[in-house]
Amino acid sequence: MPATENSIPPNISCKINIGIPAQQFIWTNAVLAGVKPVTSIFSINLDIWEEYISWILDNDSLLAINLDEHFLVIASGEKLEEQVSAKSLSQDKPYYIKIPKSELPTEFTGQRIIRKTSLKKLITPKIRYKNYAVQTEIIISKQLSTIIKIIKAEIKEDKKAKGSAYGFPSCCIQNYMKKGGVNATSELLLSLIEKGIDKSIPPEIWVLGHIPCSINCKQSLEIGTRLLSTIKKSKDAWEKVATWLGSYHINFSVGRRFIDYVPKTFNNEIRTEDSSTEIIVQRGNILRPYSYVEYKSKNHLLKINKDIMGEKVIKYTPGKMLQISSPDKKRNFIKIDTSFISRKYRTRNILKTIFRPYSCKIN
Ligand SMILES: [Zn+2]
Numbered sequence: 001m002p003a004t005e006n007s008i009p010p011n012i013s014c015k016i017n018i019g020i021p022a023q024q025f026i027w028t029n030a031v032l033a034g035v036k037p038v039t040s041i042f043s044i045n046l047d048i049w050e051e052y053i054s055w056i057l058d059n060d061s062l063l064a065i066n067l068d069e070h071f072l073v074i075a076s077g078e079k080l081e082e083q084v085s086a087k088s089l090s091q092d093k094p095y096y097i098k099i100p101k102s103e104l105p106t107e108f109t110g111q112r113i114i115r116k117t118s119l120k121k122l123i124t125p126k127i128r129y130k131n132y133a134v135q136t137e138i139i140i141s142k143q144l145s146t147i148i149k150i151i152k153a154e155i156k157e158d159k160k161a162k163g164s165a166y167g168f169p170s171c172c173i174q175n176y177m178k179k180g181g182v183n184a185t186s187e188l189l190l191s192l193i194e195k196g197i198d199k200s201i202p203p204e205i206w207v208l209g210h211i212p213c214s215i216n217c218k219q220s221l222e223i224g225t226r227l228l229s230t231i232k233k234s235k236d237a238w239e240k241v242a243t244w245l246g247s248y249h250i251n252f253s254v255g256r257r258f259i260d261y262v263p264k265t266f267n268n269e270i271r272t273e274d275s276s277t278e279i280i281v282q283r284g285n286i287l288r289p290y291s292y293v294e295y296k297s298k299n300h301l302l303k304i305n306k307d308i309m310g311e312k313v314i315k316y317t318p319g320k321m322l323q324i325s326s327p328d329k330k331r332n333f334i335k336i337d338t339s340f341i342s343r344k345y346r347t348r349n350i351l352k353t354i355f356r357p358y359s360c361k362i363n
Contacts, residue, residue: 007234008029008055008231008234008236008237009051009054009055010236011048011051012025012048012051012052012055013234013236013237013240014236015045015048016237016240016241016244017240017243017244017287017288018045018288018309019044019045019047019048019288020044020045020048020052020288021043021287021288021289021290021291022240022241022244022245022260022287022288023207023209023244023290024041024042024043024044024290025237025240025241026207026227026228026231026241027039027040027041027140027209027227028041028052028055028056028140029230029231029237030226030227030230031061031140031141031142032055032056032059032061032140033230034142035226035227035229035230036167036209036223036226036227037141037142037143037146037165037166037167038139038140038141038143038146038147038150038165038166038167039139039140039141039166039209040137040138040139040140040150040166040209041137041138041140042135042136042137042138042290042291043129043133043134043135043289043290043291043292044133044134044135044138045132045133045134045288045306046128046131046132046133046134047132049134053074053094056074056140057074057075057076057079057094060079060142061079061140061141061142062074062075062076062079062083062140062141062142062144062147063075063138063139063140063141063147064099064138064139064147064151065127065136065137065138066136066137066138066139067124067126067127067136068126069100069101070098070099070100070101071098071099071101071139071147071151072096072097072098072099073096073097073098073099073144073147074094074095074096075094075095075096075097075144076093076094076095077093077094077095080095080097083143083144083145099148099151101151101155129292130292130305132306133292133306135291135292139151146165149161149165150162150165150166153165159173159176159177160173160177163176163210166209166210167223168209168210169210169212169213169217169219169220169223171213171217171219172210172211172212172213172217172219172220173210174213175211175213176210176211176213181211181255181256182254182255182345182350183350184211184213185211185254185255185256185353186254186349186350186353186354187349188211188212188214188215189251189353189358190349190352190353191214191215192215192358193352193353195215197215197361198356198358198359199357199358199359200359200360200361201358201359201360201361202215202221202224202360202361203224203228203245203360203361203362204220204221204223204224204225204227204228205220205221205224206224206245206249206358206360207224207227207228207245208220208223208224208227211256228241242362243262243287244260244287245359245360245362246262246359246360246362247260247261247262247263247287247359248260248261248262248263248282248284248357248358248359249357249358249359250314250316250322250355250356250357250358251353251354251355251356251358252302252322252334252336252354252355253336253340253341253354254341254342254345254350254354256290258290258358259286259289259304259308259324259334260286260287260289261282261284261285261286261287261312261314262284262285262287263282263283263284264282264283264284264285264311277317277320278317279315279316279317280315280316280317281313281314281315282313282314282315283311283312283313283314283327284311284312284314285310285311285312286308286309286310286311286312286324287309288309289304289308289309291304292304292305292306299337299339299340300335300336300337300339300340301332301333301334301335301336302333302334302336303332303333303334304333304334307331307333308324308333308334311327312324312325312326312327312333313325313326313327313329316355316356316357317355318352318354318355318356319338319351319352319353319354319355319356320337320338320355321336321337321338321355322334322335322336322337322355323335323336336355338351341354
């Protein structure tokens with residue numbers, strides 16, 4: 001796919017790592033720049049929701065929001081004229097189309113367009129997370145037909161069709177289907193550890209929307225290079241993306257469950273509680289979480305909300321436990337250990353990869 005010119009609005013780039021997680025910014029930007037056919041993103045702060053939608057519509061693209069019973073497609077009148085032959089639309093307004101999940105049409109006609117609406121009205125209570133974020137699946141593409149392909153594959157739970165609609169390399173799709181997401185991820189992380197590059201990971205690997213079948217997967221590296229090159233054109237955006245890449249990515253569970261933080265000091269304070277347990281304590285500036293999640297049980301706590309951002313104390317023992325608390329240690333945000341991991345994943349190799357920070361090498 002040849003890249004097209006797209007400009008990153010300053011009101012979006014200044015919110016990377018604050019209102020929009022860096023990966024979700026990177027993937028959106030890649031679709032708008034024409035180097036990625038489609039993407040799904042999952043969490044954006046409410047205060048940039050309107051700017052975010054406008055950025056998509058201004059770049060000749062459309063988006064579908066996953067609401068429980070249907071998908072809500074938002075498009076400009078001009079874009080709809082091109083894709084669904086609705087001749088009477090005024091071109092400057094955004095429109096929305098409801099696609100019921102139960103009866104997915106193969107082709108759209110103008111009659112399915114419900115009405116034009118303001119972007120503000122599209123923030124429904126269903127997709128609001130505690131009034132500060134929009135949190136649901138949002139699919140973005142330049143083609144309605146590509147979005148429909150993803151929705152159909154999701155309904156049929158057809159992982160292969162979904163992966164290929166996203167443009168992921170077939171070797172990586174096969175690897176994912178054979179091993180499952182958790183094992184495919186932990187094997188990749190383990191190979192980074194074994195090669196001694198878990199703190200100097202090639203950024204081309206870390207920006208991907210899929211799990212590469214290996215750290216040498218040629219097609220994945222090419223995709224990663226394209227994703228990054230579209231951002232490097234904008235100094236402001238690249239600075240923020242480089243901050244995220246070069247930050248520490250510590251996993252609080254199996255699969256891709258990371259918290260990103262910029263360490264305040266590289267002189268770790270290491271405490272040994274008994275002869276076998278090494279506890280590493282760090283201060284760090286936590287960036288916008290990939291998505292917000294809160295969970296509490298007798299022994300575990302996940303309070304990944306907007307308050308986790310900013311300076312915190314990160315305390316961990318690789319493979320054993322992770323704790324994140326406020327600098328005065330009065331408030332806990334994360335408190336988990338091995339017993340948090342489902343029994344079937346508590347293997348030696350998987351445990352080796354969790355509760356430990358990874359980082360990329362930025363040139
Ligand atoms: Zn591959």
